[in-house]
Amino acid sequence: MITYEDALERVLKPLLAVPVVSLSLTEALGCCLAEDVSALVDLPGFDTASMDGYAVRAGEVSRSGVVLPCRLEVAAGRVADRSLESGECARILTGAPMPAGSDAVVMQEDTEREPDGRIRFNDGVKPWENVRFRGEDFRMGTRVLAVGQRLGPPQLALAAAAGRAELRVHRKVRVVVASSGDELRSPGATLAPGQIHDSNSVLLTTLFRSAGAEVIQVPTLPDQLEATMAGLESALSMGDLVITAGGASVGDRDFLRPAWERLGGQLDFFKVAIKPGKPVFFGTLRGGHLIGLPGNPVSAFVTAILMALPALRRLQGSAEVGLPATVGTLSVPLSNPGLRRHFMRVILEESGQVRSAGVQASHILLSMARSNGLVDVPPSTEWPAGTPVRVLRWPGV
Ligand code: AMP
Numbered sequence: 001m002i003t004y005e006d007a008l009e010r011v012l013k014p015l016l017a018v019p020v021v022s023l024s025l026t027e028a029l030g031c032c033l034a035e036d037v038s039a040l041v042d043l044p045g046f047d048t049a050s051m052d053g054y055a056v057r058a059g060e061v062s063r064s065g066v067v068l069p070c071r072l073e074v075a076a077g078r079v080a081d082r083s084l085e086s087g088e089c090a091r092i093l094t095g096a097p098m099p100a101g102s103d104a105v106v107m108q109e110d111t112e113r114e115p116d117g118r119i120r121f122n123d124g125v126k127p128w129e130n131v132r133f134r135g136e137d138f139r140m141g142t143r144v145l146a147v148g149q150r151l152g153p154p155q156l157a158l159a160a161a162a163g164r165a166e167l168r169v170h171r172k173v174r175v176v177v178a179s180s181g182d183e184l185r186s187p188g189a190t191l192a193p194g195q196i197h198d199s200n201s202v203l204l205t206t207l208f209r210s211a212g213a214e215v216i217q218v219p220t221l222p223d224q225l226e227a228t229m230a231g232l233e234s235a236l237s238m239g240d241l242v243i244t245a246g247g248a249s250v251g252d253r254d255f256l257r258p259a260w261e262r263l264g265g266q267l268d269f270f271k272v273a274i275k276p277g278k279p280v281f282f283g284t285l286r287g288g289h290l291i292g293l294p295g296n297p298v299s300a301f302v303t304a305i306l307m308a309l310p311a312l313r314r315l316q317g318s319a320e321v322g323l324p325a326t327v328g329t330l331s332v333p334l335s336n337p338g339l340r341r342h343f344m345r346v347i348l349e350e351s352g353q354v355r356s357a358g359v360q361a362s363h364i365l366l367s368m369a370r371s372n373g374l375v376d377v378p379p380s381t382e383w384p385a386g387t388p389v390r391v392l393r394w395p396g397v
């Protein structure tokens, strides 16, 4: 049995990022950059009014009570047709370029229009007040995004503002999900005695989809060697990474590992010293990769988070492969009397308080569905309330 860290290293080692494509900004949502992005323009592109009001020479409106004629106007998307002369002001709207000769904007609320149309300034202004400077956000040529960065809405908006319409990114990773077990029936199906609904396919399909993968769900692998071999062979040809759930242990009807080995697959490890999810394996065959998760729903969930999500991120070309974590504080004691480290389902409150999500056995879905994090509790450990803990998170919580 190997440690979790060792297992993760072995999973990540042979994985390379998937090929690079050019995608439009909105198509690139969730993808990771395969290039550094440098700005093609300055932002702002010109000295800009940040308020609706009047552009002035600040030295001429340093105190309240000044009255100036207004014969020039500039709106967003336009430029003034001449410079601002001494002794006048210009009507200006938010986002408009500052007319040459002006160096401040007095906001509209601090002004009044005289009966003769001139503008009275009820407040003084300092040089460059209410002006956004050219290049204040970034200059042309500045590296604004880096290789390996994941593209969410703010990053994509930045790329647009920096002048880009398309980005070089790693294409979506195709994850093939297969459940294993003769007892499994589709969600909603009427069950004969001994049968259960397949929840793992739903869990894994949606987990990887929320992590940005394209998921292909294949028919359930039956508890039979040749059929499992055929199912694995076809799954391998469909995607970048195959994830199975069930049939991975040492029971008489657990055919995943024998099928993999009969196909000629390498078995990198089998069994990791964690709870839940000890019988998890990783293998490589003809450049394809398989992570065999245990069948118990919570074991499948925890091992998918601990092993398969980092693998997915590596394939996606992400600079970050680790899981996001939040530090919280136990509001009640948490203990692991066992001899393996236990990744326990917890509820992390917005206040930062952390407590167990309920019964921790690997077949209990209710506590899994209540949880929004996992805490890695070492063997033979009793943590009192008040202990600071690191809560591992997954996409979509
Ligand atoms: P296995 O790893 O195949 O021995 O399965 C362990 C336990 O998980 C058994 O009780 C299975 O019935 C259950 N199980 C396996 N696959 C699934 C699945 N896709 N959905 C729900 N339960 C499952």
Ligand code: MG
Residues within 6 Å of the ligand: 180, 181, 182, 246, 247, 253, 254, 295
């Ligand atoms: Mg089974």
